[in-house]
Amino acid sequence: MGRHTALHQSLRNLPQRCLRPMAVLCLAAMACATVGWTGASSAADTQHIKIGYLHGPLSKEKISLIDIPAPNEGLAGAQLAIDDNNTTGRFLGQQFELIDSEIKAGDDPAAAVNALADQGAAFIATSLPAAQLLKAADAGKARGEILINGGAPDERLREQDCRANVIHVAPTRYMLADGLAQYLIVKKWRRWFLVSGSHETDKLFAEALRHAATRFGAKIVAEKEFKDTGGARRTDSGIAEVQRQMIDLTQDAPDYDVLVAADESEVFAGYLPYRTWLPRPVAGSAGLVPTSWNAAFDQWGALQLQNRFKKKFQRFMTPLDMQIWTAVRIVGEAASHANTSDAAKLFAYIKSPDFSIAAFKGQKLTLRDWNLQLRQPILLFDGRNTVSISPQEGFLHQVSELDTLGLDRPETKCKLQ
């Protein structure tokens, strides 16, 4: 009796994902037998599509305890997208499977890419730093692998170092900076005080903010660097020290409307709000932050995705979760419309003008054909709520208003090959 109950319990506790294949087969058989336009397909020729998720370790170096990532950040987005793909796939005789692959920081990803190719995953969603991503793309090229970058915001991956087998879902630093800048211009907060960190990624974001200021007519009235000398983040009894430090950092600037911080490394920006010498709002890496997603976003049906995510993982959905969800959904969406599991045909469809993906942003998202970057609105998040969504009204473009965010076709250095 005891054993019986235990077995029953363990069956109940099986993740939905494990039970699904059975259901998929029955339903697919049912659907295909009756749906005219899926033609002669039957359960026997269900299309199987494997998608890899290749990622490095998550950084736990965060200023706020709240921001320390859950161990499955990113992966959870991939898993939910696989569920969603399969719910749709069961009506079309398509079955999706995820293969998770984690590598260490700095490792050569070639072996992992080859292993995914050997297992039959032609599409690989990635969350890797730029250098590792390029190595992965080049290793995958010979095997016909297609990467979908859901993590790296670097312009160079879409510009001089672009690759023909890499689709980009993550917004670039320029897109994020432009989305923020448009709003600051609308608010008439044109005088910026730019404070940037001393790490490479901080410098790249600072450069994106400078570019955005020039593009939209803001003026950087002062610039300052915050040197990471170690030990700046959370420490016991650090509050009083930080308060004094932030006053020192901000007190000798000429008058400005908004402090714009570039601190991807999470060394200081989180300490700026309410601690600046002058009472001014903070934006960029803290305060008003441009992102692809936030856990409070509920427009355009997003509430349904948030609910689905929370029900499955018992936590909030982060920008990385959303970017990886979108990466995996792109493959599912292409498979529904192109009605194939052939990777080359799916990739051709994704690159065609017919392709678009709905990602709860109120409009269809499409790829820039010159560098395979996903066009997307940028959410401005105050840590609690979505303050605004860019592009802002009045920022016009002859092709798509979404192309007012990030480098545009005439400026591109990308030659896809």
Add this chain to the structure above:
Amino acid sequence: MIDTRVIGHLGLTVLLLASTPAPGFAYTAYVSNEKGNSVSVIDTDTMATVATIKTGERPRGIEASHDGKFVFVAAGDDNTIQIIDTATRKIVGELPSGPDPEQFALDPAGKFVYVANEDDAAVTVIDLETRKAVAKVPVGVEPEGIAVSPDGKFAVCTSETTSMAHFIDTADRKVVANVLLGSRPRAAAFKADGSELWITSEVGGGLSIVDPATHTVKTVVHFEIPGLRSEKIQPVGINITHDGKYGFIHLGPSNRVAVVDGTTHQVVKYLLVGQRVWHGAFTPDGKYLLAANGLSNDVSVIDVAGLKVIKSIQVGELPWGIAMGPK
């Protein structure tokens, strides 16, 4: 730009308040107020709100029984469909809708209710007589719109992330056909003769005209309004006149209802209504269409023959949908 529109709308309202609608129709309209947690009762003779009925949390989908004795309203946050007795205007029971009900539809015989369970990828079938759920049919991700064919043979459910319309055989309660649509399909409605199925798409930005016999998309109607950004034009509710001559498509935050020719599928006219127009209902004589404007907390009255807005009626907070019953 927004200011001018608002002023325009208000001006129109003030102007039209002075004119009285033609007398001689006596129906009752029930408006679900999503934020007010209530149903406003409108007497269509006087075109005024005459009562407010408290409901459960977040009432959205609303339908009347065919005999007019009951109004059913989906209280999403309470995970139930409440039953209002139209004679006493009291809640007299509920239907086991499954989680977070939004849109639902009655079959022509008035025997079964089909409910889209948004968070559950399923359609729940409820027997109205026993008030019990008799089946749960798995559909695509985020089921939203639902409609039953005039012959009662099929219930059609749209799923937003899957981007399909699923045809459910009402006898077997199984999905028998699927149609791939523009992104994020919303509401669905059949022509009264069953010849066409109309489905709005939020992100696809259009209206798909589907042939229910062959399960194919015949054409897609697109909406463009000069001076408005495309994401402000979100097609939602559909009301097709009984003779199939016109379809009225509620275009959400564009504050317009589009009039689509039922034969040529061309947009004939855009009617300026209140803010964020969502769903509507015809008076049973077909003379008037009432449209719920979520953000302006009112209902626009459209003269169907004249294709013009003749009045607006104040209701509760965030009106979502409308059901029509006898007086």
